[in-house]
Amino acid sequence: MLASVTVIGVLGGLIGVPTGYALHGLVMPLMGRAAGTSMPAPVIDVYEPWQLALLGSGGIAIAVLGALIPAGWAARARTATALRTE
Template sequence: MAALFTVMLVCVAGLGVLDSVALDTREHIHDLGVCKAIGMTPRQTVSLVLASVSAIGVSGALLGVPAGYALRHLVLPVMGRAAGTGMPSPALHVYTPVQLILPGLGGVVLAVLGALASAGWAARSRTATTLRTE
């Protein structure tokens, strides 16, 4: 059940990123058209969109992973006291700092994978069409 729940959460997060990047790309398509008109290649367009998403993913990882770790240490003891049992130390100290890097990197990878469709659309769009878009 935990694996299925994790897969469902990853899918929902990926669709959320796809939606956000699609809206952002459509809002800035005129700007991308100007860049394409002065010589930006499709590969550079994809790189530009993915770089903007990567920066947001890295900042989210740098803020979200420590916040989640701290919140876990606040909530688990309260849950244990509410259930009438003490929370043993091994239940609280599950992750090492090295293991916390993986969820952060996973968030960045998820952001980039979610943005690939919008980046490809922006790269394939014709320059004249994008310049007419407001």
């Protein structure tokens, strides 16, 4: 159970972080233009590479932590009961 959730967390991080980074770079200048100003580079370039890696690993951690309770229940339950509830 934890392995399958980890895969989902990795995929979510690999898709979500670059998508969010790209959208941030696209939306922030548009918001500045809509307000009648230009956004300076420090406002747009707010993420360092290590922060992006941390955000991606946060998706994995959240997925694994969310799966710990169901995984613990399945480990303690009888095999037939665990399979019926899937």
